[in-house]
Amino acid sequence: MAETILRLENIRRELELSKDIRQTIIPNLSLEILKGEFIAITGPSGSGKSTLLYMMGGLDKPTLGTVWLDGEEITEKNESEMTRIRNEKIGFIYQFHFLLPEFNAVENVSLPMMINGRRSRKEIRERAMHLLDMVELQNKYTNKPSQLSGGQQQRVAIARALANEPKVLLGDEPTGNLDSRSADNVYQLFDRLNRELSQTIIVVTHDEEFANRAGRRIHLVDGKIDSDRLLRASAGKPIQV
Numbered sequence: 001m002a003e004t005i006l007r008l009e010n011i012r013r014e015l016e017l018s019k020d021i022r023q024t025i026i027p028n029l030s031l032e033i034l035k036g037e038f039i040a041i042t043g044p045s046g047s048g049k050s051t052l053l054y055m056m057g058g059l060d061k062p063t064l065g066t067v068w069l070d071g072e073e074i075t076e077k078n079e080s081e082m083t084r085i086r087n088e089k090i091g092f093i094y095q096f097h098f099l100l101p102e103f104n105a106v107e108n109v110s111l112p113m114m115i116n117g118r119r120s121r122k123e124i125r126e127r128a129m130h131l132l133d134m135v136e137l138q139n140k141y142t143n144k145p146s147q148l149s150g151g152q153q154q155r156v157a158i159a160r161a162l163a164n165e166p167k168v169l170l171g172d173e174p175t176g177n178l179d180s181r182s183a184d185n186v187y188q189l190f191d192r193l194n195r196e197l198s199q200t201i202i203v204v205t206h207d208e209e210f211a212n213r214a215g216r217r218i219h220l221v222d223g224k225i226d227s228d229r230l231l232r233a234s235a236g237k238p239i240q241v
């Protein structure tokens, strides 16, 4: 039986638009995610997908409710504890890569490990190169972001997100800015990470093809789970036959 890696209990997220106007983005949502799952979150624009993802990764806090990550309640942590937890346990990938333009690929991937401070400089460099090999950028170590294609930049961002061996990899429209071939490459990479390393992956996407190739698809409408379907077996959830 796979372990739970993320648990959201009775999450409510309201926004204070002005002193007396509040908007409810997520009324009351509970969800359990197991280690090794590959999940796509879909839904119309404004349905609360990114808000949900950010609460899972501790970048946003619910108005009410509890989020547990890897057995730890993250909703009660202060900002400096959350910064450490995000660095150690979460890998984020955004629609835009947010690589540092003046740093090359190895340096960009090294950054989260330098902040973490658990590896020596030599180990950091070796791991950065290993991660770039894994995303098939073995001949681009010293390229700066401007010397890479959009798909290659996104693969550096994925290598960077994996730097500290995150418990959960979160993607907010990671293929949204890519042509279909590069998007397919990114999908293939996620699929490989999930199958070979049992990496837990949760991706918000508008890309139907991507969503249908994940292991589980959660569809949101107005901040509520409209459907939650297993599409195929994954390390986290084998489909019983």
Ligand SMILES: Nc1ncnc2c1ncn2[C@@H]1O[C@H](COP(=O)(O)OP(=O)(O)OP(=O)(O)O)[C@@H](O)[C@H]1O
Binding pocket: 015, 025, 043, 044, 045, 046, 047, 048, 049, 050, 051, 052
């Ligand atoms: N900082 C903010 N200020 C005002 N409204 C916000 C803010 N952040 C989110 N919202 C509102 O919250 C709702 C949910 O936003 P969210 O970005 O989570 O939706 P989404 O499903 O990810 O949308 P999209 O697919 O367009 O990215 C939307 O109605 C949005 O306008």
